[in-house]
Amino acid sequence: LNTPRGSPINWPLLGMLPGLVGNFHRLLDWTVDLRLQGLTFFFKGPILSKHDFIVTCDPANANHILKSAFANYQKGPDFPKIFDPRKAAHGLFAEAKFRGFVAETSKGNAERALVPMLTRAAELGEVVDLEDVLLRFTFNASCKIVTGVDPNCLSEQEVPFARVFDEAEEVLALRRVTPMWCWKLMSLRGLVYLHAALCETLRLYPPVPFNHKWAAKADVLPSGVSVEAGTRILISMYAMGRMERVWGKDCEEFRPERWITERGRIKYEPSHKFLAFNAGPRTCLGKDMAFTQMKIVAAAMIYNFEVEAVEGHVVEPKLSIILHMKNGFLAKVRKRRGY
Numbered sequence: 226l227n228t229p230r231g232s233p234i235n236w237p238l239l240g241m242l243p244g245l246v247g248n249f250h251r252l253l254d255w256t257v258d259l260r261l262q263g264l265t266f267f268f269k270g271p272i273l274s275k276h277d278f279i280v281t282c283d284p285a286n287a288n289h290i291l292k293s294a295f296a297n298y299q300k301g302p303d304f305p306k307i308f309d310p311r312k313a314a315h316g317l318f319a320e321a322k323f324r325g326f327v328a329e330t331s332k333g334n335a336e337r338a339l340v341p342m343l344t345r346a347a348e349l350g351e352v353v354d355l356e357d358v359l360l361r362f363t364f365n366a367s368c369k370i371v372t373g374v375d376p377n378c379l380s381e382q383e384v385p386f387a388r389v390f391d392e393a394e395e396v397l398a399l400r401r402v403t404p405m406w407c408w409k410l411m412s413l414r415g416l417v418y419l420h421a422a423l424c425e426t427l428r429l430y431p432p433v434p435f436n437h438k439w440a441a442k443a444d445v446l447p448s449g450v451s452v453e454a455g456t457r458i459l460i461s462m463y464a465m466g467r468m469e470r471v472w473g474k475d476c477e478e479f480r481p482e483r484w485i486t487e488r489g490r491i492k493y494e495p496s497h498k499f500l501a502f503n504a505g506p507r508t509c510l511g512k513d514m515a516f517t518q519m520k521i522v523a524a525a526m527i528y529n530f531e532v533e534a535v536e537g538h539v540v541e542p543k544l545s546i547i548l549h550m551k552n553g554f555l556a557k558v559r560k561r562r563g564y
Protein backbone atom coordinates (compact mmCIF):
# COMPACT_ATOMS: atom_id res chain seq x y z
CA LEU A 226 0.00 0.00 0.00
CA ASN A 227 1.38 3.43 -0.89
CA THR A 228 1.67 5.86 1.99
CA PRO A 229 0.70 9.36 0.86
CA ARG A 230 2.92 12.27 1.98
CA GLY A 231 2.26 13.34 5.57
CA SER A 232 0.38 10.23 6.63
CA PRO A 233 1.73 7.67 9.12
CA ILE A 234 3.82 4.86 7.65
CA ASN A 235 1.83 1.74 6.77
CA TRP A 236 4.14 -0.99 8.18
CA PRO A 237 3.90 -4.64 7.11
CA LEU A 238 1.70 -6.54 9.64
CA LEU A 239 1.41 -3.57 12.04
CA GLY A 240 -0.23 -1.18 9.60
CA MET A 241 -0.33 2.41 10.90
CA LEU A 242 -0.60 1.39 14.56
CA PRO A 243 2.93 2.59 15.49
CA GLY A 244 2.12 6.09 14.17
CA LEU A 245 -1.10 6.11 16.18
CA VAL A 246 0.59 4.91 19.37
CA GLY A 247 3.40 7.47 18.93
CA ASN A 248 0.79 10.24 18.75
CA PHE A 249 -1.47 9.03 21.55
CA HIS A 250 -0.47 11.97 23.78
CA ARG A 251 -1.63 14.43 21.08
CA LEU A 252 -4.34 12.46 19.34
CA LEU A 253 -6.59 15.43 18.55
CA ASP A 254 -3.81 17.47 17.01
CA TRP A 255 -2.72 14.40 15.07
CA THR A 256 -6.11 14.33 13.32
CA VAL A 257 -5.48 17.98 12.42
CA ASP A 258 -2.04 17.10 10.95
CA LEU A 259 -3.74 14.59 8.70
CA ARG A 260 -5.17 17.53 6.75
CA LEU A 261 -2.17 16.94 4.47
CA GLN A 262 -4.27 14.10 3.09
CA GLY A 263 -7.19 16.33 2.18
CA LEU A 264 -10.13 16.10 4.53
CA THR A 265 -10.49 12.32 4.63
CA PHE A 266 -7.96 9.72 5.65
CA PHE A 267 -7.95 5.91 5.61
CA PHE A 268 -6.30 4.37 8.69
CA LYS A 269 -4.90 0.83 8.22
CA GLY A 270 -4.83 -1.19 11.44
CA PRO A 271 -2.65 -4.28 12.08
CA ILE A 272 -3.33 -7.14 9.68
CA LEU A 273 -6.44 -9.23 10.58
CA SER A 274 -7.18 -6.94 13.55
CA LYS A 275 -10.28 -5.40 11.89
CA HIS A 276 -9.02 -2.02 13.09
CA ASP A 277 -9.15 -0.20 9.76
CA PHE A 278 -11.19 2.98 9.87
CA ILE A 279 -11.85 6.19 8.02
CA VAL A 280 -11.16 9.58 9.64
CA THR A 281 -12.94 12.50 8.02
CA CYS A 282 -13.40 16.18 8.73
CA ASP A 283 -15.04 16.96 5.39
CA PRO A 284 -18.36 18.81 5.94
CA ALA A 285 -19.83 17.14 2.80
CA ASN A 286 -19.08 13.69 4.26
CA ALA A 287 -20.43 14.75 7.66
CA ASN A 288 -23.62 15.97 5.99
CA HIS A 289 -23.96 12.62 4.23
CA ILE A 290 -23.19 10.43 7.26
CA LEU A 291 -25.15 12.41 9.86
CA LYS A 292 -28.06 13.60 7.72
CA SER A 293 -28.82 12.25 4.21
CA ALA A 294 -27.61 8.66 4.71
CA PHE A 295 -28.26 8.66 8.48
CA ALA A 296 -29.99 5.24 8.41
CA ASN A 297 -26.82 3.59 7.06
CA TYR A 298 -24.50 5.03 9.71
CA GLN A 299 -25.15 3.78 13.21
CA LYS A 300 -23.25 4.05 16.49
CA GLY A 301 -22.42 0.35 16.16
CA PRO A 302 -24.14 -2.90 15.22
CA ASP A 303 -25.84 -3.18 18.65
CA PHE A 304 -26.92 0.40 19.04
CA PRO A 305 -30.46 0.18 17.57
CA LYS A 306 -31.24 -2.66 20.00
CA ILE A 307 -30.49 -0.44 22.98
CA PHE A 308 -33.30 1.70 24.38
CA ASP A 309 -33.25 5.03 22.62
CA PRO A 310 -33.95 7.78 25.15
CA ARG A 311 -34.31 10.42 22.44
CA LYS A 312 -38.02 9.82 21.87
CA ALA A 313 -38.67 10.13 25.59
CA ALA A 314 -36.51 13.24 25.91
CA HIS A 315 -37.81 15.04 22.82
CA GLY A 316 -41.14 16.19 24.27
CA LEU A 317 -39.51 17.33 27.50
CA PHE A 318 -36.86 19.42 25.73
CA ALA A 319 -39.49 21.16 23.59
CA GLU A 320 -41.44 22.26 26.72
CA ALA A 321 -41.09 25.99 27.45
CA LYS A 322 -41.57 25.20 31.16
CA PHE A 323 -38.58 22.84 31.18
CA ARG A 324 -36.38 25.37 29.35
CA GLY A 325 -37.43 28.03 31.86
CA PHE A 326 -36.62 25.67 34.73
CA VAL A 327 -33.12 24.99 33.32
CA ALA A 328 -32.45 28.74 32.92
CA GLU A 329 -33.75 29.50 36.44
CA THR A 330 -31.70 26.66 37.98
CA SER A 331 -28.54 27.86 36.23
CA LYS A 332 -29.17 31.46 37.25
CA GLY A 333 -29.77 30.43 40.88
CA ASN A 334 -26.61 28.33 40.86
CA ALA A 335 -24.54 31.20 39.47
CA GLU A 336 -25.99 33.66 41.96
CA ARG A 337 -25.87 31.51 45.10
CA ALA A 338 -22.83 29.31 44.49
CA LEU A 339 -20.55 30.40 41.63
CA VAL A 340 -20.27 34.14 42.36
CA PRO A 341 -19.84 33.68 46.16
CA MET A 342 -17.24 30.95 45.59
CA LEU A 343 -15.21 33.13 43.21
CA THR A 344 -15.68 36.13 45.49
CA ARG A 345 -14.05 34.15 48.30
CA ALA A 346 -11.18 33.12 46.02
CA ALA A 347 -10.71 36.76 44.98
CA GLU A 348 -10.70 37.97 48.57
CA LEU A 349 -8.14 35.36 49.57
CA GLY A 350 -6.05 35.85 46.42
CA GLU A 351 -6.30 32.11 45.73
CA VAL A 352 -5.55 30.44 42.40
CA VAL A 353 -8.63 28.57 41.17
CA ASP A 354 -8.88 25.80 38.64
CA LEU A 355 -11.64 27.20 36.43
CA GLU A 356 -12.18 23.90 34.62
CA ASP A 357 -12.89 22.20 37.95
CA VAL A 358 -15.14 25.06 39.08
CA LEU A 359 -17.19 24.96 35.87
CA LEU A 360 -17.44 21.15 35.94
CA ARG A 361 -18.82 21.43 39.48
CA PHE A 362 -21.23 24.11 38.28
CA THR A 363 -22.49 21.85 35.46
CA PHE A 364 -22.77 18.86 37.81
CA ASN A 365 -24.73 20.95 40.33
CA ALA A 366 -27.11 22.22 37.64
CA SER A 367 -27.58 18.75 36.07
CA CYS A 368 -28.33 17.09 39.46
CA LYS A 369 -30.83 19.80 40.31
CA ILE A 370 -32.53 19.42 36.90
CA VAL A 371 -32.63 15.61 36.89
CA THR A 372 -33.18 14.79 40.60
CA GLY A 373 -34.40 18.08 42.08
CA VAL A 374 -31.57 17.93 44.65
CA ASP A 375 -28.67 20.40 44.70
CA PRO A 376 -25.47 18.52 45.69
CA ASN A 377 -23.82 21.85 46.48
CA CYS A 378 -20.51 20.87 44.90
CA LEU A 379 -19.24 24.41 44.51
CA SER A 380 -19.28 25.13 48.20
CA GLU A 381 -17.08 22.07 48.87
CA GLN A 382 -14.12 24.20 47.86
CA GLU A 383 -14.81 26.37 50.84
CA VAL A 384 -12.29 25.98 53.67
CA PRO A 385 -14.17 27.08 56.81
CA PHE A 386 -11.14 28.34 58.77
CA ALA A 387 -9.91 30.34 55.78
CA ARG A 388 -13.07 32.39 55.65
CA VAL A 389 -11.39 35.61 56.70
CA PHE A 390 -13.71 38.18 55.29
CA ASP A 391 -16.84 39.60 56.76
CA GLU A 392 -19.93 37.61 55.77
CA ALA A 393 -22.18 40.59 56.02
CA GLU A 394 -19.99 42.57 53.69
CA GLU A 395 -20.14 39.75 51.15
CA VAL A 396 -23.92 39.69 51.26
CA LEU A 397 -24.03 43.43 50.79
CA ALA A 398 -21.58 43.21 47.88
CA LEU A 399 -23.64 40.47 46.29
CA ARG A 400 -26.82 42.49 46.64
CA ARG A 401 -25.08 45.27 44.82
CA VAL A 402 -23.78 43.14 41.94
CA THR A 403 -26.54 40.61 41.48
CA PRO A 404 -29.22 42.84 40.01
CA MET A 405 -26.79 44.16 37.44
CA TRP A 406 -25.91 40.89 35.73
CA CYS A 407 -29.23 39.23 36.49
CA TRP A 408 -30.86 42.11 34.73
CA LYS A 409 -28.57 41.55 31.77
CA LEU A 410 -29.68 37.92 31.64
CA MET A 411 -33.14 39.06 30.63
CA SER A 412 -31.66 40.04 27.28
CA LEU A 413 -29.38 37.00 26.82
CA ARG A 414 -30.58 36.53 23.28
CA GLY A 415 -29.28 39.96 22.39
CA LEU A 416 -25.69 39.28 23.51
CA VAL A 417 -24.40 38.92 19.96
CA TYR A 418 -20.67 39.25 20.65
CA LEU A 419 -20.81 36.84 23.58
CA HIS A 420 -22.78 34.37 21.46
CA ALA A 421 -20.16 34.74 18.71
CA ALA A 422 -17.32 34.21 21.22
CA LEU A 423 -19.00 31.03 22.50
CA CYS A 424 -19.45 29.70 18.94
CA GLU A 425 -15.83 30.48 18.19
CA THR A 426 -14.76 28.62 21.35
CA LEU A 427 -16.88 25.61 20.39
CA ARG A 428 -15.48 25.68 16.84
CA LEU A 429 -11.91 25.35 18.13
CA TYR A 430 -12.68 23.30 21.26
CA PRO A 431 -15.78 21.14 20.65
CA PRO A 432 -16.59 19.38 23.97
CA VAL A 433 -17.36 16.20 21.98
CA PRO A 434 -14.31 16.16 19.67
CA PHE A 435 -15.11 12.95 17.73
CA ASN A 436 -18.19 11.20 16.47
CA HIS A 437 -17.96 7.48 15.88
CA LYS A 438 -20.12 5.74 13.24
CA TRP A 439 -20.36 2.32 11.66
CA ALA A 440 -21.53 1.67 8.10
CA ALA A 441 -24.30 -0.95 7.89
CA LYS A 442 -24.05 -1.25 4.08
CA ALA A 443 -21.37 -0.41 1.49
CA ASP A 444 -21.51 3.19 0.33
CA VAL A 445 -19.48 5.94 -1.37
CA LEU A 446 -18.88 9.19 0.52
CA PRO A 447 -19.34 12.53 -1.30
CA SER A 448 -15.54 12.95 -1.28
CA GLY A 449 -15.32 9.80 -3.42
CA VAL A 450 -14.05 7.46 -0.70
CA SER A 451 -15.55 3.94 -0.88
CA VAL A 452 -16.90 2.56 2.37
CA GLU A 453 -17.27 -1.19 2.82
CA ALA A 454 -20.06 -2.60 4.97
CA GLY A 455 -18.87 -2.76 8.60
CA THR A 456 -16.28 0.05 8.22
CA ARG A 457 -15.89 2.33 11.21
CA ILE A 458 -15.77 6.07 10.60
CA LEU A 459 -14.50 8.78 12.90
CA ILE A 460 -15.71 12.29 12.17
CA SER A 461 -13.24 14.65 13.82
CA MET A 462 -15.10 17.79 14.89
CA TYR A 463 -11.85 19.03 16.45
CA ALA A 464 -10.03 18.84 13.09
CA MET A 465 -12.97 20.24 11.12
CA GLY A 466 -12.89 23.42 13.23
CA ARG A 467 -9.25 23.92 12.21
CA MET A 468 -9.37 23.29 8.47
CA GLU A 469 -8.34 26.12 6.16
CA ARG A 470 -10.54 24.69 3.39
CA VAL A 471 -13.54 24.92 5.72
CA TRP A 472 -12.93 28.12 7.76
CA GLY A 473 -10.43 30.08 5.65
CA LYS A 474 -6.83 31.22 6.14
CA ASP A 475 -7.43 32.52 9.67
CA CYS A 476 -8.86 29.13 10.76
CA GLU A 477 -6.47 28.81 13.70
CA GLU A 478 -7.18 32.30 15.05
CA PHE A 479 -9.77 32.94 17.76
CA ARG A 480 -11.91 35.53 15.96
CA PRO A 481 -15.54 35.85 17.16
CA GLU A 482 -16.14 38.42 14.39
CA ARG A 483 -16.35 35.58 11.84
CA TRP A 484 -19.74 34.74 13.40
CA ILE A 485 -21.20 38.24 13.04
CA THR A 486 -22.87 39.49 9.84
CA GLU A 487 -22.46 43.04 8.53
CA ARG A 488 -25.86 43.80 10.01
CA GLY A 489 -24.66 42.78 13.46
CA ARG A 490 -26.53 39.49 13.61
CA ILE A 491 -25.21 35.99 14.30
CA LYS A 492 -24.08 34.40 11.05
CA TYR A 493 -25.72 31.07 10.27
CA GLU A 494 -23.32 28.19 9.68
CA PRO A 495 -24.79 24.81 8.68
CA SER A 496 -24.64 22.20 11.44
CA HIS A 497 -22.51 19.82 9.32
CA LYS A 498 -19.81 22.54 9.19
CA PHE A 499 -20.17 23.72 12.81
CA LEU A 500 -20.47 20.26 14.31
CA ALA A 501 -20.10 20.93 18.05
CA PHE A 502 -23.77 20.03 18.63
CA ASN A 503 -23.84 17.23 16.04
CA ALA A 504 -26.12 17.38 12.97
CA GLY A 505 -29.16 15.61 11.55
CA PRO A 506 -31.61 13.48 13.54
CA ARG A 507 -29.14 13.20 16.44
CA THR A 508 -28.60 16.92 16.90
CA CYS A 509 -28.09 17.93 20.53
CA LEU A 510 -31.51 18.51 22.08
CA GLY A 511 -30.07 20.86 24.69
CA LYS A 512 -28.30 23.29 22.34
CA ASP A 513 -30.39 26.37 23.20
CA MET A 514 -30.28 25.54 26.89
CA ALA A 515 -26.50 25.07 26.68
CA PHE A 516 -26.15 28.58 25.20
CA THR A 517 -28.38 29.99 27.95
CA GLN A 518 -26.28 28.27 30.63
CA MET A 519 -22.98 29.36 29.08
CA LYS A 520 -24.22 32.96 28.81
CA ILE A 521 -25.39 32.96 32.43
CA VAL A 522 -21.98 31.75 33.60
CA ALA A 523 -20.05 34.09 31.30
CA ALA A 524 -22.24 37.09 32.27
CA ALA A 525 -21.87 36.32 35.99
CA MET A 526 -18.10 36.02 35.68
CA ILE A 527 -17.41 38.90 33.28
CA TYR A 528 -19.54 41.42 35.18
CA ASN A 529 -18.17 40.51 38.58
CA PHE A 530 -14.54 39.47 38.05
CA GLU A 531 -11.37 40.04 36.12
CA VAL A 532 -9.90 36.65 35.25
CA GLU A 533 -6.19 36.22 34.61
CA ALA A 534 -4.55 32.94 33.61
CA VAL A 535 -1.67 31.90 35.90
CA GLU A 536 1.58 32.68 34.09
CA GLY A 537 3.35 29.67 32.64
CA HIS A 538 0.37 27.35 33.14
CA VAL A 539 0.04 25.12 30.08
CA VAL A 540 -3.49 24.34 28.90
CA GLU A 541 -3.66 21.27 26.70
CA PRO A 542 -6.28 18.65 25.85
CA LYS A 543 -6.47 15.37 27.73
CA LEU A 544 -7.03 12.09 25.91
CA SER A 545 -10.72 11.52 26.55
CA ILE A 546 -13.98 11.17 24.64
CA ILE A 547 -14.92 14.54 26.15
CA LEU A 548 -12.56 17.46 25.65
CA HIS A 549 -11.06 18.00 29.10
CA MET A 550 -7.91 19.90 30.02
CA LYS A 551 -4.90 17.83 31.10
CA ASN A 552 -3.82 20.28 33.82
CA GLY A 553 -7.06 22.18 34.31
CA PHE A 554 -7.15 25.93 33.80
CA LEU A 555 -5.45 27.74 36.67
CA ALA A 556 -6.46 31.36 36.99
CA LYS A 557 -6.62 34.24 39.46
CA VAL A 558 -9.84 36.16 39.88
CA ARG A 559 -10.17 39.74 41.10
CA LYS A 560 -13.39 41.56 41.93
CA ARG A 561 -14.03 44.19 39.27
CA ARG A 562 -13.62 47.72 40.51
CA GLY A 563 -16.85 49.68 40.83
CA TYR A 564 -19.06 46.59 41.27
Ligand code: HEM
Pocket residue numbers: 311314327431432433436437500501502503506507508509510511512514515518
Ligand atom coordinates in the same frame (compact mmCIF):
# COMPACT_ATOMS: atom_id res chain seq x y z
C1 HEM B 1 -21.85 23.13 25.14
C2 HEM B 1 -22.69 22.21 25.56
C3 HEM B 1 -23.13 21.01 24.77
C4 HEM B 1 -22.54 20.42 23.69
C5 HEM B 1 -21.27 20.84 22.94
C6 HEM B 1 -23.36 19.28 23.32
C7 HEM B 1 -23.09 18.43 22.26
C8 HEM B 1 -23.84 17.31 21.94
C9 HEM B 1 -23.50 16.34 20.90
C10 HEM B 1 -22.25 16.41 20.02
C11 HEM B 1 -24.46 15.42 20.88
C12 HEM B 1 -24.53 14.19 19.94
C13 HEM B 1 -23.94 12.96 20.62
C14 HEM B 1 -23.97 11.80 19.64
O1 HEM B 1 -25.06 11.28 19.33
O2 HEM B 1 -22.90 11.40 19.19
C15 HEM B 1 -25.43 15.77 21.90
C16 HEM B 1 -26.57 15.05 22.17
C17 HEM B 1 -27.46 15.39 23.15
N1 HEM B 1 -27.42 16.49 23.98
FE1 HEM B 1 -25.98 17.89 24.04
N2 HEM B 1 -24.42 19.20 24.18
C18 HEM B 1 -24.33 20.24 25.08
C19 HEM B 1 -25.18 20.54 26.12
C20 HEM B 1 -26.35 19.87 26.35
C21 HEM B 1 -27.27 20.21 27.41
C22 HEM B 1 -27.09 21.39 28.41
C23 HEM B 1 -28.28 19.32 27.34
C24 HEM B 1 -29.50 19.19 28.19
C25 HEM B 1 -30.05 20.18 28.87
C26 HEM B 1 -28.00 18.40 26.23
C27 HEM B 1 -28.80 17.36 25.82
C28 HEM B 1 -28.51 16.46 24.82
C29 HEM B 1 -29.32 15.29 24.50
C30 HEM B 1 -30.61 14.85 25.18
C31 HEM B 1 -28.67 14.61 23.45
C32 HEM B 1 -29.09 13.30 22.78
C33 HEM B 1 -29.56 13.52 21.41
C34 HEM B 1 -29.80 12.18 20.71
O3 HEM B 1 -29.10 11.21 20.95
O4 HEM B 1 -30.67 12.13 19.92
N3 HEM B 1 -26.82 18.78 25.66
N4 HEM B 1 -25.03 16.92 22.53
